[in-house]
Amino acid sequence: MKSLPKYALALMLAAGTSACYAQQVKELPGIKSNVETITYVLNGTERHADWKISPEQKPDRLSVECNQKVTKVAFVTDVDSITFNVKVGDTIQFYVLQKGKEKALTEIVGVPKNVNFTKKYIREHQGKFSVEVPEVHELANILVAISSIGQQDSNMVDMTTPYHKEVMAHFAPYKNHPIMDVVNRHITKVFDNESYWYYYAMKMNACAYVFDKKGSIKNEGIIQKMGFSNQDDPILVNRALIEDFAKKSNFREFYKQHQPYYNELMQTYRTQNPIVQQQEWLEKMFGFKYGNYRVTFSPLVGGAHSTMGFEDNGFNQTVMFVKRADLNPKYNEKVNEMRNTRVVFTEIDHNFVNPTSDKYTKQINEIFADRAKWVVESNGTSAYGSPYNVFNEYMTWGIYSLYCLDKFSAEDNATFIPIMEHQMEQKRGFIRFGDFNQKLISLYKENPQISIDELYTNLLDWSKDVQAKL
Known part of the structure; x- marks a missing residue:
């Protein structure tokens, strides 16, 4: 028997590899669903009823924090369910087949413990609330403000203030920095769902980071990831570019010069938002408690708000990402308080x-x-x-x-x-x-x-x- 030419053997091997890959893809487990929104359950008790089937994600990823050796993860639809045992480092894929739709490749990734609330941290924060304009968070909002869509979307960016004009005057000359290619590639349309997810991922995860003495951005180590669980952390992925933008634009000096303005806004926020009173009312109404509230805002945020809850060592912390408080001269003191309290209350x-x-x-x-x-x-x-x-x-x-x-x-x-x-x-x-x-x-x-x-x-x-x- 004659030997095959090398190129023919290569073609056969490639075809065989493709066939094996196709067979592997076909053999992935799957579940059926008649509805677009399904539930995932962690360890049989922690239910999340808002998982939207998203075939366009390829894969649609759920990062599962593994606080124990094995975490049980179940996806439940109206007609089917599937369960996996997940450990740190695991990547498990399966399909969700929604009736009449393209099947959605879904991925579960086991990640390490996300939150580290020490006994000291709990003692210092139990029953208290803080109001902050965090430095790296402000930097993330400035990146959004000078982006193409940030100059159009008034919900992402409040463009009505003198502060916004100062931001644009100082940072617009750097709108061609390489980090802006990343931001503009992901934030592409006004009031667009995918753009908003990336926007939220930027500003929420930024709150986990601080600048060190050398001007480098590092994770503070208390909460590793502060954004939604099914999203990557854009700060971590693009940290070198963001650091470079901060240095070249002299961001830290800009932030330092505006600290009196931030302090004034934080004081107004505290007087306009009696958070302890809100917390007590909600706990009485719903019959359960949360340990701590952390309010973060930027003077640049228009109206796009979000919130995340974190738990560790028996301590709960709710972090809110909201807009600044403002006073409208059309209304009396109490109505202004109602307007401003509404912003944080509807996140809490x-x-x-x-x-x-x-x-x-x-x-x-x-x-x-x-x-x-x-x-x-x-x-x-x-x-x-x-x-x-x-x-x-x-x-x-x-x-x-x-x-x-x-x-x-x-x-x-x-x-x-x-x-x-x-x-x-x-x-x-x-x-x-x-x-x-x-x-x-x-x-x-x-x-x-x-x-x-x-x-x-x-x-x-x-x-x-x-x-x-x-």
Whole structure:
């Protein structure tokens, strides 16, 4: 038998490799789903009901913090489930096959412990709250502000202040720095869902970092990753470029010169946001507690807010990423307090509303499945892609109305609540919020001692009736 030419053997080997690879891909396990939003469960108890199937991610990655030797991870759909045992360093792939959609390659990555709350840290922070304009966080917001979309999207960037003009005057000459190629490649459209995820990943993860004495950016070591769990950390990935931008633009001197301005904003924030009072009210309403609140903001943030909760060593910390407090001369002192308190309250109470909503996931997914009946596809509502997230945004803002009923006068409520309802419906696109909110208020007024579960049950029944009539 004649020997094969080398190129023919190479072709056969390549074909064989491709066939083996295709066979391996086919052999990945999979689960079926009739719905777009499913649940993942950690160790049988920690439920997350807002996993959106995203075939475009390739893969759609979930980083699982392994605080023990083996972490049990289950994905649960309306018709199927799959479970894996995950250890640090593991990468496990499977498919989610949503009916009528492209199958989604999904990946679980086991990562080390993310949070290190020492006994000393807990002693220093238990029952307290802080307000900060962190240095690396401000740098991340400046990168966004000088980006192409940052100069257009008023929700990401507040372009109305003298401070913004100073930022642009100082940093716009550096808009061609290589780090800006990265930012502009990922933040590409106004009010775009993917752009917002990257924006959040930048500013949230930035809060885990500080500058050392040499001007290098390093992780502080308390929380390794502060962004959402299914996203990479852009600060870690691009740290050398960000450090170079900071040095060439003389960022640290700019930040130092503006420290009196930041301090003034932080003091205004504290007076306008009685966080301890909010915390006590929410704990009484929902029946459970959180240990510590950390408010971070930048004078550059327009209205794009987020929050994350962290737990370690029996201590919980909620970090909020929000806008500055401001005073509108049109309103009296109390209405201004209501306006500013709303910003942080509706981030804090996600940490109370979301775990409560987890008990009602099935009803929420059924009632709020038809998005067109509850939101308009504009004004950033794409960030609330699941029925669960839509309902929670309705509920977090609605719960704030109940707080206002208890803490402010009828006259001030009559001024503020219509403003909030108009903002939700006309500016944010949650088109049924006024009716939803008034139903919630009426339930609370009828029985101020009503339990949170009774509120949920009554409100979901009302929402089901509304949905059926629309």
